[in-house]
Amino acid sequence: MYKPDTKxxxxxxxxxxxxxVVLTPGQIEEIVQALGARITxxxxxxxxxxxxxxxxxxxxxxxxxxxIALDIDIDFMSVSSYGNATTTSGTVKILKDLDTPIKDRDxxxxxxxxxxxxxxxxxxxxxxKREPRSIEIATFLLKDVQxxxxxxxxxxxxxxxxxxxxxxxxxxxxxxxxxxxxYVGVLKREVYENNK
Ligand code: IMP
Ligand code: MG
Numbered sequence: 290m291y292k293p294d295t296k297x298x299x300x301x302x303x304x305x306x307x308x309x310v311v312l313t314p315g316q317i318e319e320i321v322q323a324l325g326a327r328i329t330x331x332x333x334x335x336x337x338x339x340x341x342x343x344x345x346x347x348x349x350x351x352x353x354x355x356x357i358a359l360d361i362d363i364d365f366m367s368v369s370s371y372g373n374a375t376t377t378s379g380t381v382k383i384l385k386d387l388d389t390p391i392k393d394r395d396x397x398x399x400x401x402x403x404x405x406x407x408x409x410x411x412x413x414x415x416x417x418k419r420e421p422r423s424i425e426i427a428t429f430l431l432k433d434v435q436x437x438x439x440x441x442x443x444x445x446x447x448x449x450x451x452x453x454x455x456x457x458x459x460x461x462x463x464x465x466x467x468x469x470x471x472y473v474g475v476l477k478r479e480v481y482e483n484n485k
Pocket of ligand 1: 403
């Protein structure tokens with residue numbers, strides 16, 4: 290577990306559908322600050338382009354970019370995976386593309402969570418065709434999957450590794466709900482069982 294929140298005043302009573310809070314607002318802040326500091330060091334000689342993957346990564350993007358002490362550019366993209374759900378042979382459908390050309394740019398893809406890694410593997414392959422100088426991934430959460438991932442995705446920046454449970458909040462949703470919770474929590478079982 291991450292160390293206890295010392296800024297407890299920021300914590301609201303959890304939503305009634307939440308069984309357990311995994312990361313408090315204070316812990317989230319510390320995690321994002323640490324990632325921002327690393328990016329600031331690693332990109333000091335360049336002006337990276339941060340690409341937020343909508344919608345889940347929007348709170349992370351908003352906090353992360355303000356913790357980077359460099360000139361940066363930002364852009365937004367919305368994608369959905371289709372094709373075979375369990376292999377990389379499928380592709381990503383681009384629902385909203387970048388406004389910015391990325392040729393010769395240092396791109397950082399900003400994502401909420403990497404689970405199977407399939408979405409990001411496909412998206413990275415797609416963006417690589419546009420000949421950026423570099424592409425790295427910054428994910429707020431990394432799921433600790435038991436089996437090795439089918440795809441070889443190793444985010445350079447990963448905020449926190451969580452065990453293999455379904456979490457919501459800080460951008461993460463269940464059926465588009467709970468994105469606005471200021472903490473990350475595990476949903477009560479009855480919430481998704483009632484919706485089956
Ligand atoms: P992947 O292609 O399996 O890595 O899927 C990643 C996407 O699945 C994320 O961008 C999320 O939208 C969604 N996802 C995976 N795990 C969770 C979770 O625990 N809570 C909410 N969304 C999740
Ligand atoms: Mg998502």
